[in-house]
Amino acid sequence: MLVTVSDFPGIVRVGDLEVAVSVSDRRRSVRLTVERDASITAVVPPRVSATELTTLVEAKRSWLYGKLAEKRELGEAPPEKAFVSGEGFRYLGRSHRLRLVQGGEVRLIRGRIELPEGGGVKELVGWYRRVGHPWLTRRMGPWAARMGVEPAGLRVRPLGYRWGSCSQDGHVNIHWATMQLPPSLIDYVLVHELAHLHRADHGAEFWRIVERALPGHEGHRERLRRTGNDLWLPEEGL
Numbered sequence: 001m002l003v004t005v006s007d008f009p010g011i012v013r014v015g016d017l018e019v020a021v022s023v024s025d026r027r028r029s030v031r032l033t034v035e036r037d038a039s040i041t042a043v044v045p046p047r048v049s050a051t052e053l054t055t056l057v058e059a060k061r062s063w064l065y066g067k068l069a070e071k072r073e074l075g076e077a078p079p080e081k082a083f084v085s086g087e088g089f090r091y092l093g094r095s096h097r098l099r100l101v102q103g104g105e106v107r108l109i110r111g112r113i114e115l116p117e118g119g120g121v122k123e124l125v126g127w128y129r130r131v132g133h134p135w136l137t138r139r140m141g142p143w144a145a146r147m148g149v150e151p152a153g154l155r156v157r158p159l160g161y162r163w164g165s166c167s168q169d170g171h172v173n174i175h176w177a178t179m180q181l182p183p184s185l186i187d188y189v190l191v192h193e194l195a196h197l198h199r200a201d202h203g204a205e206f207w208r209i210v211e212r213a214l215p216g217h218e219g220h221r222e223r224l225r226r227t228g229n230d231l232w233l234p235e236e237g238l
Helices: 050-059 061-074 121-147 176-180 183-195 204-213 217-228
Strands: 011-014 017-023 031-034 040-044 088-091 094-101 107-109 112-116 153-157 164-166 171-175
Touching (some): 011 050, 031 061, 121 176, 121 183, 121 204, 171 176, 176 183, 183 204, 204 217
Parallel strands (some): 017 040, 153 171
Antiparallel strands (some): 088 094, 107 112
8 A cells, every 4th residue: 555645654663673754755765864863764755655665674674783783882983183283173064273272261263263271072062062052042043933933942962963852841952063064054953953843753744844944955964964974072072
């Protein structure tokens, strides 16, 4: 039996694998992805049978287990950074060289990120959180208005391997590492989380909400998947 956009389940379970399903008019074949947070997603054409999807997941089981092992056990090795003058750290998609200075606090000035000597992960993560909150709050406002939602607020915090989350109390939570991304990809993260104020799941309606707010969101999603593995994400900052 063929399933349409309106009746496709948001989650499909194949054995011990849970796959979040979304439907896209642009797809001509099923795309399976193991996401940054070790969840599995499938983007499918509007008309595809449950049997076809199940068969594909079964066929890809070994590949999926391999990818899950990389994410959960080995992890995507983040770039190693040294806290020395000249080391590069990203902010809003651009690489800025580190400059060690005497005293003060971390700040971005004349294209350089100034870090007090002796500072490290704690100080730099704190800076991303400090500058990220007002920047993200301003950025979120127009998107929230466009999507017809009123978030209770925004918090910048460590979120493990998730870019963002939406709390039951209506707060949008964004990972501090998101501030390393280009603004266009940060927009995708914000839109994704704001869409959860309409729908908690990742079903077809959720992805329609995302697409209405940000046409071509699949391209942003794919760029985010590729870009995310290159960002600095120390264990202490997870």
